[in-house]
Amino acid sequence: ERIFLPLIRMVLPEVVDINMPLEGVFHNCVFVSxxxxxxxxxxxxxxxLWGMxxxxxxxxxxxxxKHVDVRNPSEVLFHLWSNVDPERDTFVVKGPLDALDHSSPTPRYGSKMGIDATRKWPEEGHPRPWPEEILMSEEVKRRxxxxxxxxxxE
Structure with missing residues (x-):
């Protein structure tokens, strides 16, 4: 997917990085910052992205x-679990699926999910202040x- 990042940015300049992790068999899951x-x-x-x-x-x-390293699944999952309210931040749509996706009830067509794991703004249904992220330095992590x-x- 690295080769496609410049092309994606031509249409979506807001995209910082993209990763299709091995665990998603390179097509079932996309992390995007x-x-x-x-x-x-x-x-x-x-x-x-679904239209590309x-x-x-x-x-x-x-x-x-943008500050989340999409090449680090642990970091993505931390933000997923910290920032997502399932009702507000997930959405399911119908559309084409890979022929190798055996989970859909019909071949090559089924549902897919988008998940907004970004910090929320009041206009997005989060009126209370969003907490600042606590980050540990590399030295603290080593200790x-x-x-x-x-x-x-261990």
Missing amino acids: IDKRFPGHARKVCYA GQMMFAKFIIVVD VDALWKELGL
Whole structure:
């Protein structure tokens, strides 16, 4: 997918990076980071990606903020679990699926899900203040990792 990033950016300049993780068999799942500029921006990106050639086969698209490393599944999942309210931030649409997708009730057609895992704005149904993200430095991470070993919790 790296080769397609410049082409995707021609149509969607807000896209920072994209990753189709191995666990999604390279087509069932897409992680995409964006420079969010307006309410509903993540949904717009999902719909646009589903309209781009082979991206129509993507069964799950997870959209995160620009600072999230989409090449690190743990980081994407952290933001998914921290930022998503299932009712507000997920949406299901019908469309073409890969012929190899055996989960759909009919061949080559079924449902797919978009997930907005970005920070929410008041206009998106989150009126209370959004908390700042707590980040650990690499030094703190190394010290914590060393503690696990000392405590026998590897």
